[in-house]
Amino acid sequence: MFRRIDAHSHINFNAYKDDAEQVIARAFEEGTAMLAVGSQYSTSVRAVEYAEKHEGIWAVVGLHPSHLFEQHIDEEEISYTSVHETFDAAAYRALVKRSPKVVAIGECGLDYYRLPEHVPHEEVRARQKEAFRAQLDLAHEVDLPIMIHCRDAHDDLATILEEYFAAGKKIRGNIHCFTGTWPEAERYLQLGFYISFTGVITYKPKAADIAAAVETLQDVVKKVPLEKMLIETDAPYLAPVPMRGKRNEPAYVKYVGEMVAKLREISVEEVEKQTLLNTQTLFRL
Numbered sequence: 001m002f003r004r005i006d007a008h009s010h011i012n013f014n015a016y017k018d019d020a021e022q023v024i025a026r027a028f029e030e031g032t033a034m035l036a037v038g039s040q041y042s043t044s045v046r047a048v049e050y051a052e053k054h055e056g057i058w059a060v061v062g063l064h065p066s067h068l069f070e071q072h073i074d075e076e077e078i079s080y081t082s083v084h085e086t087f088d089a090a091a092y093r094a095l096v097k098r099s100p101k102v103v104a105i106g107e108c109g110l111d112y113y114r115l116p117e118h119v120p121h122e123e124v125r126a127r128q129k130e131a132f133r134a135q136l137d138l139a140h141e142v143d144l145p146i147m148i149h150c151r152d153a154h155d156d157l158a159t160i161l162e163e164y165f166a167a168g169k170k171i172r173g174n175i176h177c178f179t180g181t182w183p184e185a186e187r188y189l190q191l192g193f194y195i196s197f198t199g200v201i202t203y204k205p206k207a208a209d210i211a212a213a214v215e216t217l218q219d220v221v222k223k224v225p226l227e228k229m230l231i232e233t234d235a236p237y238l239a240p241v242p243m244r245g246k247r248n249e250p251a252y253v254k255y256v257g258e259m260v261a262k263l264r265e266i267s268v269e270e271v272e273k274q275t276l277l278n279t280q281t282l283f284r285l
């Protein structure tokens with residue numbers, strides 16, 4: 001029996017190539033299940049392999065916007081050079097068919113924060129939108145939810161989703177690692193989407209936000225209905241306080257749950273129970 005679930009981890013990444021099984025065991029020992037999320041074809045395949053091997057792991061397959069062009073990416077403590085890939089619907093469709101434990105398409109979406117320097121930005125944005133729409137189409141076709149990555153692009157992304165709904169195509173999903181504003185969250189909630197939070201909510205609110213008395217991410221955590229919230233690590237990135245700066249892992253999702261509980265003044269058990277139920281409902285686990 002699992003008591004909580006990490007709705008977005010990359011246990012399938014090279015960061016765990018030497019000790020993935022130990023990291024997974026540590027999570028299971030504490031009652032933490034997890035979704036393993038692909039960011040390109042190779043890591044999507046590995047996500048499926050882990051899901052097939054372990055009862056408490058489910059796979060998400062898709063192409064991250066940062067992998068559409070070759071570029072150097074600096075995450076908080078892990079840097080890498082991304083490999084260029086074009087979204088191949090047939091290849092990802094085959095992955096979905098390969099295992100009943102593939103529960104969503106993603107992570108996919110728009111990322112205007114990290115744009116490659118050698119390509120005109122308009123072209124990059126157009127290609128990102130095209131790949132995102134292709135993944136929405138696949139998710140719709142195979143009747144799976146979509147797991148969305150969005151950075152500095154909420155208006156464009158919400159507009160695409162709203163157009164999709166307006167065209168009569170309904171889709172369900174979540175906005176992973178949400179770091180936007182309340183009005184941005186509201187647009188997604190109106191479409192029935194879930195909002196998921198990472199260890200970023202445990203970081204000190206930006207001084208500028210406090211000084212200007214504007215809303216911080218922690219205020220958004222208080223406003224999102226608990227029935228629409230997921231918790232996740234995005235491991236190996238974004239380790240929550242008190243592990244900040246270290247390699248993140250699914251077991252640390254408990255610190256995200258603790259922060260949600262603290263901010264909303266409810267028990268950790270309630271947060272874990274409800275977010276587990278939400279994750280099971282959305283992804284039909």
Ligand SMILES: [Zn+2]
Nearest residue numbers: 107149176177
């Ligand atoms: Zn992401």
Ligand SMILES: [Zn+2]
Nearest residue numbers: 008037107234
């Ligand atoms: Zn991720």
